[in-house]
Amino acid sequence: MRTHWIVLTILLVTLSGSLLLHGYTHHLFGSTPDGAVTAAGPHDAVPAAVATGGPLIDATAASPRSAKPKAKTIAITFDDGPDPEWTPKVLDLLRAQRVKATFFVIGTEVVAHPELARRIVAEGHQIGVHTFTHTNLASAPEWRRSLELRQSQLILAGATGVSTSLLRPPYSSEANALTNRDWSAIKQAREAGYLTVLTTQDSEDWRRPGTARVIANSTPKGTAGQVLLMHDAGGDRTQTLEALKRLIPALKARHFRFATVSETVGISPPVHQASKLERGRGMAVIGAMRLSDGALGVVTWLLYAAGALSVLRAITTVIAARRHARERYLSWGEPVTEPVSVIVPAYNESAGIEAAVRSLIASDHPVEVIVVDDGSSDGTADLVESLNLPGVRVIRQPNAGKPAALNTGLQAASYELVVMVDGDTVFEPDAIRMLVQPFADPDVGAVSGNAKVGNRQGLLGRWQHIEYVVGFNLDRRLFDLAECMPTVPGAIGGFRRSALERIGGLSDVTLAEDTDLTMALCRDGWRVVYEERARAWTEAPASLGALWRQRYRWCYGTLQAMWKHRGAWVQRGQAGKLGRRGLTYLLLFQVLLPLLAPVVDVFALYGLLFLNPWRVGVVWVGFLALQFGMGVYAFRLDGEKAGPLWSLPLQQFVYRQLMYLVVIQSVFTALAGSRLRWQRMERYGSLGVPPKSPATEGFP
Structure with a gap:
């Protein structure tokens, strides 16, 4: 067990002990x-x-x-x-x-x-x-x-x-x-x-x-x-x-x-x-009881803070999503018809690379596909070459990491508009065409597409599907309206080549190269938008261990990128919007709020033991109803069936805890100054052709 987990365990045990003492002394008496x-x-x-x-x-x-x-x-x-x-x-x-x-x-x-x-x-x-x-x-x-x-x-x-x-x-x-x-x-x-x-x-x-x-x-x-x-x-x-x-x-x-x-x-x-011994022990008991009172006071304020943040996030995201839904079909300008270079970085992607490449060349928009094999040992490059697909090139290079592979593809790209794709992602036929339409606006430097979970069978798949639709996509709508998009996902993102070259391409100093790149574009004055109609289907982790590794890398990389671009808080223009809006949002809702989660859970147990359990149950049901309402709205906006939302109550007891622990682990790692190595997700090749697309029409 790492030191920070020991520290966290001690803190939780101390907090639990303090609350137990407070509950006994204040609520278990006549x-x-x-x-x-x-x-x-x-x-x-x-x-x-x-x-x-x-x-x-x-x-x-x-x-x-x-x-x-x-x-x-x-x-x-x-x-x-x-x-x-x-x-x-x-x-x-x-x-x-x-x-x-x-x-x-x-x-x-x-x-x-x-x-x-x-x-x-x-x-x-x-x-x-x-x-x-x-x-x-x-x-x-x-x-x-x-x-x-x-x-x-x-x-x-x-x-x-x-x-x-x-x-x-x-x-x-x-x-x-x-x-x-x-x-x-x-x-x-x-x-x-x-x-x-x-x-x-x-x-x-x-x-x-x-x-x-x-x-x-x-x-x-x-x-x-x-x-x-x-x-x-x-x-x-x-x-x-x-x-x-x-x-x-x-x-x-x-x-x-x-x-x-x-x-x-x-x-x-x-x-x-x-006796002196009795006095000393008595003072220790008094000190412990006062500590428990103080702990409850702190926890109470933290609960208020967590509740306020949760409600604030729900209100802001829903309002933003409603407005975004009304404005999403506004024309960006003249239709964009110019060809697009699609870069696919690949490292040991033989399980899913064929489906990914075939979906790209089936696009209804003209494309060239550049597969950059980053030193794969499973025959990824040989497999793509054996397909003999028109418009598909394979570039081989020694293993240097995903940012280096993307930079290599960028140098080989023939066109101004570039789409970057993960090797496990399957595109819908109109996804690239939809993705590049915002580039009709010369101020737009990058476009985030709509990444959907393809392997959504089982509880874990459903929970990730809910997170993508309710969490990621609602946030992207808010970021789009506030002009502070912090991340264009690696699964589906469009860029201006000239904008990328102006900021020096992709950097490998963080583990979240997509977040680092997006923040750099915002700080350079470019606008980053969200096009929800550009859909791509990605393979989500199929086990808790794989999910932990993926989210740990994401979260830690996001913290690195936030620290790297902290100067945006005091800048003006597009950079200032990223800093004061985007980074503040990330800090409040993706860092601080998860850090409060263990306190909330411990206090919930305290309430069940020592307070009115019905009142605690009502609060929990109210919180769940808030999430369920957000889920129904988000699913309708995305044209998704709301069936998977039945698993939302179960998500609170497993998935939510895992995500909070990921944030805690990442924060401790960042504070300790440790450098996390790249953790690649195991591929299963579960995606073939693009799953049936949900309805394109949502509702405002």
Whole structure:
């Protein structure tokens, strides 16, 4: 595995881990108030001494016991905090009333507001844990109970520097309401070192029944001591504050004393200084959680960016395609009838070269065909010569690469108009005639034809067919209108010989010689257009491995060409259109958008696990509907039957991922400064005569 794949894997694993942590801490917890859950189930396993005892429980296996509050002593306890709005107000009130209380805090809230947890401790209040995510310990499996308790303690140690042995299980109430499952959780908590604190009096402030009712619920009926349950978080706590302002003075007037839980039941202080190791581990947990929050924030913005780019691309391409369809039959000028030189670079093309050459000489436009054999070892040149076809010449040269072969053919060409063709491509009879008509405009230096996938059987063939029609051809219509065509495909492209000679012919400094050549022509002031009626049928890769190699070369070569011609961004005229329009489009939609794809996919899994899966499904269906709509429109423009679009949903799970990985691999290779060698596609000779042409009429 190459280094950049290791780095990418680490990044994805880190991102996935961060999102899993965020999902667990923010979406796998009980969001309902404590009192809203009523305990139910058998209770025969609960010791009688506990069920009839006090609110503080020591569930030691040998002899479980409990402790009751002292007479006329009240421990005010607050659950679910700390909260940035209400906890400070509660603390201010307690300080004004000179009352100490006990706060049972949620680990995730401590991470979000550690300064409040520190203030609770600093002002002399007692602190306990209310689990990590406010989960119901009674219904949680043992592994999650352990995680909830351990992480709560670590977070408290990291945020405040103290540890505590006090625990209030969420959704608990009085001792006589304990069920067998509650008791199991309490026993496991004791094994982890916790004393469980229940309640004797519930203010029911979570219901927000009104200040008077909260006071009534909180007022002891006699002189017995109480552990009073209130909340400093979980919603509007205005009634809680108003009740406390009146309740504390009233109970003091009745000679009640307010104290912490430990003082109320008469046990030694449960809060101690945490060890350096615990503090360090706690700070690490807090750091990981904050990192997960930050990762989600970044991912959210990236998702917005990816969504905006996808919608923007859909809108711009469809609008451009509609306009292009209305204007495509406008005359370029007087019909172009002059002969054309067709150059066919060939390296080991014996599988398909005969069909390609025969289709060219069957053209309804006068042509000469020049086959440049670039050092083939499979008898390509001998095969073409043995055909004895009129108007076909074979030039042999030692292997020097496709650009060199095209330059050789260019030097041997007899005519001003030149068509360059791949050795596996079969032309329709009118393709060359259609291709050269735009040259009636003297400003046109090159023309892109319409390359169609010939071997479109099977899923892989259908997916490439969809990509050619929906992706490549819609983009070419947009580039044509914006006068910033970045690529004339090697399968079918027409050129002015004089324009090619003016820029020095083809260059071999990139792996995408067709893109490099097209950009060079644009920068030299020539206009490059798209003629969709000029159709040629090409053989697409028949395996995932071959497809990977082909697209890797294409993508890497395009990045090379973009870098080579980056100066077009600041130029004027036709060059400036290429730079500010064409190169910007390529950067946004063919580089940045694919790089965001893994993040989108990871977040989709996050949404299925932790968010509303129906909402995630609706978003995915909406995205698929957008693509399907673009596909139907593009297929109709090209006169193609929409049947292959049934495979579009499957394309999202295999083909799309492969194309994104190709871009990622190419970008990493480019950033590393590596030089990719030429990777030639294996030919199968699957094309004979041109497939039946689709209807020439589309619709605007």
